[in-house]
Amino acid sequence: MISKANGWEHLQPQCITAELHNYPEQITGAVKHLIDIAKSKDQEIFVAYGDCGTGGQLDAMLEAEGVERVPGSHCYEFFSGGEVFEQFNEAELGTFYLTDFLTRHFDRLVIRGMGLEDKPELMPMYFGHYKKLLYIAQTNDPKLQEMARQAADKLGLEYEYYYGGTGVLGDALLSFNQRIAVELKD
Amino acid sequence: MLNEALVGGMTIVGIDFRDGILFVPEVLSAANAMKGGMAILRPLLAETGAESIGKMVIGTVKGDIHDIGKNLVAMMMEGAGFEVIDIGINIPVEDYLAALEEHKPDILGMSALLTTTMPYMKVVIDTMKEKGIRDDYIVLVGGAPLNQEFGDAVGACGYCRDAAVAVDMAKEMVAARRAA
CATH class of the missing domain: 3.40.50.280 (Cobalamin-binding domain)
Incomplete structure (x- = not known):
């Protein structure tokens, strides 16, 4: 979305499945696999993924590989920016975050991904300490806002909305793009 | 019942989770069952006075x-x-x-x-x-x-x-x- 909006046709986004958020021990290996492929093609690399529960292993691997990453511990954090995210966290520790992507795929990644479709009785074990669902939006889309509100209802949480746009991720990609443009010129 | 059924069962569930045979939802269901069992057994165990x-x-x-x-x-x-x-x-x-x-x-x-x-x-x-x-x-x-x-x-x-x-x-x- 960011690449398209900026006309960065030379950037080739490569994705790992978002379902790895439920298996964070597999994130580092999955990212490393994509880095290996990109390096074999002599491509410049930028990782747009949070630590997301790897316990610092993602950053350790990236440092060894000499690859830059967007700052932030959680992937939803870089859509709001670290300081704003910290304020959200301090205001209510029990906040469950959604992005545009997570809102679109809420049923697949959260309801079915966490087994709640077949075992709704597990809801209190997963979400018993959560109070609020905060949708950090990348686009101003009323349909997604309604879907996020419905997601909050399903989880029995208060609903809040925050428009973050592309946040720190947009800035980081712009910076990466400028850097490689200079390197290509040189 | 405690050792063979509840603890023994959860141990098998833990091994299967580690080996990728069972996933978090199944582990939680098993844990819920053990929790229910423990609620029944706890007062009985307390009566035995076991340290x-x-x-x-x-x-x-x-x-x-x-x-x-x-x-x-x-x-x-x-x-x-x-x-x-x-x-x-x-x-x-x-x-x-x-x-x-x-x-x-x-x-x-x-x-x-x-x-x-x-x-x-x-x-x-x-x-x-x-x-x-x-x-x-x-x-x-x-x-x-x-x-x-x-x-x-x-x-x-x-x-x-x-x-x-x-x-x-x-x-x-x-x-x-x-x-x-």
Whole structure:
């Protein structure tokens, strides 16, 4: 979305499945696999993924590989920016975050991904300490806002909305793009 | 019933989870069943007057509200014969220290799910060192983003990959401490 909006046709986004958020021990290996492929093609690399529960292993691997990453511990954090995210966290520790992507795929990644479709009785074990669902939006889309509100209802949480746009991720990609443009010129 | 059905069953579930045969929802369903069983057995076991094999204070560190792993460990420890004092979630160092003072356990267990909260374990352990009480307790740590290297770095006695490992490690360390 960011690449398209900026006309960065030379950037080739490569994705790992978002379902790895439920298996964070597999994130580092999955990212490393994509880095290996990109390096074999002599491509410049930028990782747009949070630590997301790897316990610092993602950053350790990236440092060894000499690859830059967007700052932030959680992937939803870089859509709001670290300081704003910290304020959200301090205001209510029990906040469950959604992005545009997570809102679109809420049923697949959260309801079915966490087994709640077949075992709704597990809801209190997963979400018993959560109070609020905060949708950090990348686009101003009323349909997604309604879907996020419905997601909050399903989880029995208060609903809040925050428009973050592309946040720190947009800035980081712009910076990466400028850097490689200079390197290509040189 | 406790050893063969509840603890034995959960041990198999833990092994199957580790091997990728079962997933979190199935583990939680099994844990719910064990919780129900323990609720029935607990008063009956108390009537027998059997002594616990050790005492543990356990809590999720400050800034973290996740307790699935902690609850599994607490339940498995109780099933193995430990007295478990679960002090809950989002626990600051002062509350850990107060619980140690009040309950005088053999073991302090700390849990964290988030990369951002796991460093708080070092805050607790360093504070215990400052107060000269670190060596009075066995400190075990666990949680999805942790690993052995992290456990060593923060100065824990052990990193527990899962609840079954926590039980084995606790039994071994308490026995060794009492034999010393």
